[in-house]
Amino acid sequence: MDDYTFTFPSPMGRLFSLLPQYPPSFAFAKTLNMALGRIIPPAALEPLHGKLICLHVSDAGLRFHFTIDRRGFVPRTASAVPDLAIRASAYDFLMLALRKEDPDTLFFNRRLVVEGDTELGLLAKNTLDSLDLPRLELAALTPAKLARRLRPHWL
Numbered sequence: 001m002d003d004y005t006f007t008f009p010s011p012m013g014r015l016f017s018l019l020p021q022y023p024p025s026f027a028f029a030k031t032l033n034m035a036l037g038r039i040i041p042p043a044a045l046e047p048l049h050g051k052l053i054c055l056h057v058s059d060a061g062l063r064f065h066f067t068i069d070r071r072g073f074v075p076r077t078a079s080a081v082p083d084l085a086i087r088a089s090a091y092d093f094l095m096l097a098l099r100k101e102d103p104d105t106l107f108f109n110r111r112l113v114v115e116g117d118t119e120l121g122l123l124a125k126n127t128l129d130s131l132d133l134p135r136l137e138l139a140a141l142t143p144a145k146l147a148r149r150l151r152p153h154w155l
Contacts, residue, residue, distance in 0.1 A: 005089075005091045006090065006091045007059045007089060007090075007091065008059040008060045008061075008089075008090060010059075012060070012061075013058075013059050013060050013061035014061060015061070016060055016061035016062055017061030017062075018061075021062070021063050021064075021065065021077070021078055022065075022075065022077050024062055024063075024064060025063075025064045025065045025066055025075040025076065025077075026075040028055075028064040028066065028073075028075070029064075029066045029072075029073040029074060029075040030073075030075075032066075032072070032073040033072040033073050036073075037072050040127070042070060044127045044130075045068050045127065047120070047123055048067075048068045048120060048123065048124060049067075049068055049069055049070070050067060050068075050069065051067060051068070051083040051084060051117070051120060052065065052066075052067055052076060052080055052081075052082045052083050052084075053065070053066055053067065053068070053082055053083065053084045053085075053086075053120075053124075054078070054082035054084070054085040054086070055085075055086050055087075055093070056085060056086065056087040056088075057088070057089065057090050057093060058087050058088065058089055059089045059090055059091075060090050063078060065077060065078050065082065081116070082116055083116050083117050083120060084114070084115075084116045084117050084118075084120040084121050084124070085113075085114070085115040085116050086112065086113070086114055086115075086121060087112070087113040087115070088106065088111060088112045088113070089111070092106055092111050092112060096112075103125055
């Protein structure tokens with residue numbers, strides 16, 4: 001693990017927690033669909049269909065609410081208690097995405113908290129672990145490169 005860990009400043013996290021949560025959930029779900037839509041077989045996510053999932057980035061004060069259906073990841077509002085809630089810092093979520101940190105290690109070190117239907121959490125973890133996901137390259141996430149991917153093909 002790296003010696004350096006980033007944490008959002010508390011005032012920023014408090015400010016973000018006051019903002020509406022649907023716009024970030026919308027962007028997050030669309031990003032997941034772009035990043036994982038062609039990689040994860042739809043059948044692998046079937047047990048998660050219709051379940052309300054919340055990823056809580058604790059230090060940033062952000063909560064991403066979504067469900068999964070046959071079309072992929074669908075943004076939702078925080079209208080009910082989630083079936084599965086996963087909480088960690090932004091840094092720890094980033095380390096998970098980069099595969100530089102193991103979810104079990106973070107869980108047992110109490111840096112990753114799973115609440116609700118933990119069986120769903122284990123299913124999601126095992127599904128992601130079973131996939132041969134491409135390595136996340138942060139350089140591919142620059143605004144210009146993302147805009148090119150989002151631009152309609154007729155432009």
